[in-house]
Amino acid sequence: MTPERLAQLTALRHRLHTIPEVSGCEEKTADVVAEYLRQHAPDEILTGLGGHGVAAVYRGAVEGPTVLIRCELDGLPIEEVSSADYRSTHAGRGHLCGHDGHMVMVSALAEDLARTRPQMGRVVLLFQPAEETGKGAAAVIADPQFERIKPDYAFALHNYPGLAAGAVALCQGPANCASRGMRIRLMGKTSHAAAPQDGVSPAGALTKLMPGLVALGPGGEMSADFARVTLTHAWLGEPTFGIAPGEAEIWVTLRTVTDVRMEQLTEEANAVLAEVCAAEGLEYTVSYDDVFDACTNHPEATEILSFGAETAGYPAQLWQVPQPWSEDFGQFSKVAKSAMFWLGAGETMPQLHNPDYDFPDELIPVGSAIFAAAIDAVLNQAPGGNH
Structure with a gap:
């Protein structure tokens, strides 16, 4: 990723950081995301998914699997403590879980997909509402529009304070409680x-x-x-x-x-x-x-993410023990082969949901590169190829 492109994506992250909205109220955030996606030529864009969810669809030349990359729209009902010039402008609200960073890593894929469609199948970039309350993923899946983008594979990430910056980890099997x-x-x-x-x-x-x-x-x-x-x-x-x-x-x-x-x-x-x-x-x-619900990584989806991380230059640590926190991404395992990975935010970073947490912008190219490599592994490999 060039410095110029990283600067553009960082500006988008900072814009989103100033307007955190809590679960179910992500209207402005969804508008900003949809505006950005429309600038990058999706074949289809869906809005109002399960509330304020947004999805951009990029189609390959021939039929094939659908790969969904998911991130979260919502912030937290916590007052941010920050002196940054892009700090929250919404009293009592803050992007203190890094969802603003997740959105930008997924947004970065839109520019690449606009330039080069997958060889086959489809990529769906999903910006999901209401993760923090556990209601958003189920609402998206229950939405009649979801049938139009129902995936074969679903991938996600979460940044991880306490893990070295840029380090990647994958749970084998159970991932979240x-x-x-x-x-x-x-x-x-x-x-x-x-x-x-x-x-x-x-x-x-x-x-x-x-x-x-x-x-x-x-x-x-x-x-x-x-x-x-x-x-x-x-x-x-x-x-x-x-x-x-x-x-x-x-x-x-x-x-x-x-x-x-x-x-x-x-x-x-x-x-x-x-x-x-x-x-x-x-x-x-x-x-x-x-x-x-519990979030469990599917073996094949885990293999694809591991391959993607290795290919992108960020080999993943494989963990046998799940994380104690919860994630509603587990709902996607009911409809697709799914897995999520952890992306280290730094060993000395404030913890998630702390009032002074701020997503590290230098992680933007790391997460987007791993997702891009995972998409490539599924949709651009030779028939019968191995991950």
Whole structure:
């Protein structure tokens, strides 16, 4: 990548960085992306995919597989701490996960594809909404427009603070944990603070559930039996001295390596909840949000990405252990052979979702080169060739 082209792509990244939008609200971001893609002659462009999703399609000369390259549109509801001249202009919002960088790495492919179409098949550049809530990939796949771009292979990446800048890693098999947010509401009866015996307080249940639920998922080795329960929020009653509480809430995040273990953990958590509430004379409700299935790399797709990284000059480390965080890219494994890789953002970089995180621009040519090599491996190889 020439310095001039990198400068142009960096300017696009900085533009996107100034306008972060949270999941489901990515209208302006989608407009900027679509504007850029239209300048690079796609054969077809789809908008409004699963919300604000955008996809550009580049067709080869003959029929063949469809390769989808996916990135994310959304930012985070976190106030950015930065002195950069391209810092967020949206109060309480920030591109603090690097999705702005992911978008630009995928955008960089459009210029190459506009100049040289694949020999066969199709390339779909997908800019997906609502990754952070776990809803976006499923919404894109459920969108009737998706049938027009349904892929045979799907690839993605995520930048990785703590891994050396430009280093590449691939998980073999499980890549990201399943997770879900469990919101529990406890309902008793208020009473005067002078006569708490006349009400039904959820305080006792709350003090039992906080350690009891966490004990179900102590973490440990990242095996198929791995489970972690994290307490994220709790409240009890009203902020007053005159009322003994009648309601409470507790939020926990459940996390497992496999979807099967997630179902087991969910059942275990509900059993503990039912037992405690029966003993305390409480009613309760349960709801779930931020639900992510496990993300597992397909063997053939992993081989293609490994080949692409090697070809691009960034040989991949092969990891046997998945990452504990979650990614809704796992939804694409239900419709295609899919895999995602990690791209090192630097060993001393702030962590993802930190208020001072900022995607390193020098990674732009690395990620785009690996994707380009993976596309080439699938769509430009001789029939029967090996990756």
